[in-house]
Amino acid sequence: MSEAVSHDSHHDDxxxxxxxxxxxxxxxHKDIGTLYLIFxxxxxxxxxxxxxVIRAELFQPGLQFVDPHFFNQLTTMHxxxxxxxxxxxxxxxxxxxxxPMMIGAPDMALPRMNNWSFWILPFAFTMLMSTLFxxxxxxxxxxxxxxxxxxxxxxxxxxxxxxxxxMGISSIMGSINVIVTILNMRAPGxxxxxxxxxxxxxxxxxxxxxxxxxxxxxxxxxxLTDKYFGTGFFLGAAGGDPVLFQHIFWFFGHPEVYIMxxxxxxxxxxxxxxxxRKPLFGYEAMVYATATIAFLSFIVWAHHMFTxxxxxxxxxxFMFATMLIAIPTAVKVFNWTATMWRGEMTFETxxxxxxxxxxxxxxxxxxGLMLAxxxxxxxxxxxxxxxxxFHYVLVPGAVFSIMAATYxxxxxxxxxxxxxxxxxTHFWLSTIGVNVLFFPQHxxxxxxxxxxxxxxxxxxxxxxMVSSIxxxxxxxxxxxxxxxxxxxxxxxxxxxxxxWEGAEGLEWTLPSPxxxxxxETAPEIK
Amino acid sequence: xxxxxWKPICAxxxxxxxxxxxxxxxxxxxDMPVGVTTLSGMIxxxxxxxxxICTITAVVLFGIMGYALxxxxxxxxxxxxTFSHNTTAEIIWTVIPIFVLIYMAVPSARGILEIEDAxxxxxxxxxxxxxxxxxxxxxxxxxxxxxxLDELSAEAARLDSGxxxxxxxxxxxxxxxRMVVPVGKKVRILLTANDVIHSWWVPKLYIKKDAIPGFxxxxxxxxxxxxxxxxxxxxxxxxxxxxxxxxxxxxxEEDYAVWVIENxxxxxxxxxxxxxxxxxxxxx
Numbered sequence: 001m002s003e004a005v006s007h008d009s010h011h012d013d014x015x016x017x018x019x020x021x022x023x024x025x026x027x028x029h030k031d032i033g034t035l036y037l038i039f040x041x042x043x044x045x046x047x048x049x050x051x052x053v054i055r056a057e058l059f060q061p062g063l064q065f066v067d068p069h070f071f072n073q074l075t076t077m078h079x080x081x082x083x084x085x086x087x088x089x090x091x092x093x094x095x096x097x098x099x100p101m102m103i104g105a106p107d108m109a110l111p112r113m114n115n116w117s118f119w120i121l122p123f124a125f126t127m128l129m130s131t132l133f134x135x136x137x138x139x140x141x142x143x144x145x146x147x148x149x150x151x152x153x154x155x156x157x158x159x160x161x162x163x164x165x166x167m168g169i170s171s172i173m174g175s176i177n178v179i180v181t182i183l184n185m186r187a188p189g190x191x192x193x194x195x196x197x198x199x200x201x202x203x204x205x206x207x208x209x210x211x212x213x214x215x216x217x218x219x220x221x222x223x224l225t226d227k228y229f230g231t232g233f234f235l236g237a238a239g240g241d242p243v244l245f246q247h248i249f250w251f252f253g254h255p256e257v258y259i260m261x262x263x264x265x266x267x268x269x270x271x272x273x274x275x276x277r278k279p280l281f282g283y284e285a286m287v288y289a290t291a292t293i294a295f296l297s298f299i300v301w302a303h304h305m306f307t308x309x310x311x312x313x314x315x316x317x318f319m320f321a322t323m324l325i326a327i328p329t330a331v332k333v334f335n336w337t338a339t340m341w342r343g344e345m346t347f348e349t350x351x352x353x354x355x356x357x358x359x360x361x362x363x364x365x366x367x368g369l370m371l372a373x374x375x376x377x378x379x380x381x382x383x384x385x386x387x388x389x390f391h392y393v394l395v396p397g398a399v400f401s402i403m404a405a406t407y408x409x410x411x412x413x414x415x416x417x418x419x420x421x422x423x424x425t426h427f428w429l430s431t432i433g434v435n436v437l438f439f440p441q442h443x444x445x446x447x448x449x450x451x452x453x454x455x456x457x458x459x460x461x462x463x464x465m466v467s468s469i470x471x472x473x474x475x476x477x478x479x480x481x482x483x484x485x486x487x488x489x490x491x492x493x494x495x496x497x498x499x500w501e502g503a504e505g506l507e508w509t510l511p512s513p514x515x516x517x518x519x520e521t522a523p524e525i526k
Numbered sequence: 527x528x529x530x531x532w533k534p535i536c537a538x539x540x541x542x543x544x545x546x547x548x549x550x551x552x553x554x555x556x557d558m559p560v561g562v563t564t565l566s567g568m569i570x571x572x573x574x575x576x577x578x579i580c581t582i583t584a585v586v587l588f589g590i591m592g593y594a595l596x597x598x599x600x601x602x603x604x605x606x607x608t609f610s611h612n613t614t615a616e617i618i619w620t621v622i623p624i625f626v627l628i629y630m631a632v633p634s635a636r637g638i639l640e641i642e643d644a645x646x647x648x649x650x651x652x653x654x655x656x657x658x659x660x661x662x663x664x665x666x667x668x669x670x671x672x673x674x675l676d677e678l679s680a681e682a683a684r685l686d687s688g689x690x691x692x693x694x695x696x697x698x699x700x701x702x703x704r705m706v707v708p709v710g711k712k713v714r715i716l717l718t719a720n721d722v723i724h725s726w727w728v729p730k731l732y733i734k735k736d737a738i739p740g741f742x743x744x745x746x747x748x749x750x751x752x753x754x755x756x757x758x759x760x761x762x763x764x765x766x767x768x769x770x771x772x773x774x775x776x777x778x779e780e781d782y783a784v785w786v787i788e789n790x791x792x793x794x795x796x797x798x799x800x801x802x803x804x805x806x807x808x809x810x
Contacts, residue, residue, distance in 0.1 A: 062682065062683070063683060065685075068765045068766070140765075242738055242741075277600070280610065281609075282611060308736050308743075309738070309741070326627060330623045331619065342604070342606070344605055344606035345594075345598050346599070355595065362587065366580035366584060373634045375637035375638060376573040378735075379732060382761060446555075447555040450760040453767060455769075457697055457756075459555065461553070
């Protein structure tokens with residue numbers, strides 16, 4: 001059926017518009033996907049630059065470069081940019097590009113809403129970043145926005161709240177679009193349990209987004225009324241409770257961390273079978289494990305708050321529930337390993353990133369399990385051990401999966417092969433850099449270094465220096481990533497429609513580059 | 527693909543090495559410091575146990591993965607199998623983690639009960655977090671004071687201070703007034719805050735809890751040896767978050783009695799103050 005859709009034959013009349021209007025008014029899932037991915041890359045570098053200033057300041061004890069208040073603004077903005085600007089839009093971009101191609105649809109179900117959900121983002125983030133130049137500086141209370149501290153934010157406060165509302169609206173529209181597309185636009189014969197894992201994980205992620213983004217919106221709105229309209233939801237003096245905010249925030253926040261990792265599971269589940277030339281082990285178990293993780297994500301939120309003070313029964317419940325997550329997660333890791341077992345593996349760049357994902361994400365999972373143990377958590381809480389933990393699941397976890405996906409589908413998107421040597425160089429520099437950066441932070445945390453401090457006692461000097469060196473290796477090696485992509489678009493050799501020998505799935509039946517409208521006639525599903 | 531194994535091997539060796547290294551070393555310290563309270567051993571053992579379980583799992587899992595990455599390569603002439611299910615294997619690797627988790631859950635739950643048993647203290651200190659210092663009130667004898675960052679650190683910590691902080695032994699970990707407690711006595715700490723949330727943590731005392739404005743949190747410790755133990759605020763509390771250290775000096779009972787009198791305390795005898803600590807009530 002691959003010849004059924006050929007680019008030049010009959011689409012010239014409604015191909016992309018010319019110039020800037022193509023991007024402003026586009027309703028095309030591929031154009032919007034590209035916009036999301038480029039936006040995400042810009043945010044990744046902006047948030048990354050902030051991280052490098054942070055690591056430069058922490059290179060040695062003593063204050064060298066920035067004021068402590070600006071340091072707090074940097075840690076806060078770095079997190080907001082990376083979470084809401086880099087990782088989430090990247091996954092939405094991948095969903096836009098890939099879901100219609102994977103389920104045999106011509107486009108997303110709600111194309112105009114798709115356009116809007118992207119174009120909100122540049123405004124939201126411009127507004128958020130403009131707060132850095134306002135009276136009192138940007139938000140500096142941490143991305144967790146805990147009151148009463150966050151209520152001390154200056155003029156930036158309402159702008160930050162509004163920016164978060166905009167990001168939430170964008171995410172909700174994006175996830176509605178994903179759900180409607182997947183449930184209504186699958187090609188005949190594409191039953192739910194025939195969908196590629198990436199589509200499955202995104203379907204579940206979209207429901208998570210729909211469930212928790214309104215909760216975040218509610219929480220920040222309550223902050224807004226506490227600050228300006230005399231309410232006291234979170235103020236002890238007014239009969240409120242600061243810990244109430246933490247409960248609401250983490251009821252959003254914990255599903256949020258799975259929002260940032262479930263699509264990554266999907267990506268890796270696409271890539272490993274391709275390069276092991278062997279079907280994914282335990283497809284159904286993978287689907288059920290994803291659903292289980294999503295369910296559990298709603299009942300573990302207070303494990304972020306053991307030191308806030310909690311009844312014994314609460315501590316027990318949240319400890320046991322958190323430990324349970326290890327089981328479906330372990331099933332996933334075992335299944336990826338079993339997929340590689342007795343395969344016929346080659347190690348092109350996407351596979352390298354996918355294997356590194358499995359190993360390094362698992363290290364982040366182990367530290368997560370350690371954090372679930374309440375008595376020990378009293379020691380780990382709010383130290384660099386936690387910083388190491390969540391960066392292991394987010395950087396060599398979520399971010400590596402996005403890079404793996406980029407290398408894997410870039411030939412399908414552009415019609416050209418990237419330079420494998422450059423790609424591998426990028427991989428090895430990133431992997432070495434990320435471990436030198438984050439592994440020593442475990443030791444810093446265990447030794448007693450709290451997170452979010454601009455300066456530290458001299459006993460922490462050695463590992464901080466190592467960590468900062470890793471940060472600069474990792475940060476600058478990302479320039480290779482841009483180089484590979486630019487080089488691919490400019491000088492890449494023509495890619496075949498199959499691209500990878502072992503690749504399976506509808507997207508590989510389309511020519512490379514994929515035509516502007518994916519499947520005008522529904523493909524046949526075996 | 528040996529290079530692919532290099533990182534996990536490094537990680538594993540580092541974790542294993544962590545078990546062997548003398549934790550008293552200040553620099554390059556890898557593991558939690560050995561504690562000085564009645565509960566610190568239990569907590570540290572739990573930490574070690576879960577760390578060892580994770581390390582063993584990592585070695586086995588990454589070992590199997592490493593073998594697969596080495597052996598089943600196309601360049602070594604591997605031919606792909608076609609299996610995609612194995613019910614027995616799937617049941618085994620779902621059930622084993624369940625047992626491991628139960629094995630860890632039981633002592634952890636017991637640990638929570640021990641930590642939460644704050645009854646019958648020998649003395650009570652109310653600790654209040656401020657932006658950016660700590661206030662201490664000894665409820666049994668009326669001693670009360672603030673603890674600020676010491677002047678040496680405060681001077682050196684300024685941007686472009688020109689002072690080499692490496693020369694300051696307890697940089698950012700020293701205060702003007704130490705919290706002094708007697709060894710071997712159960713010290714209850716009631717925590718609250720005046721402005722924003724702070725968190726009181728001394729790593730070697732193995733306790734940490736948030737100080738929340740309008741509410742009281744409770745925790746306790748019984749020090750088993752004398753000495754000076756240092757920590758700092760662990761909840762982001764604004765510009766001075768990194769500059770509100772905690773120094774606890776554990777002394778003999780006699781020295782404590784002298785210290786109380788020197789600091790204007792009423793009676794050096796220890797007594798128990800009954801205070802409701804129902805945290806659901808805004809007690810301040």
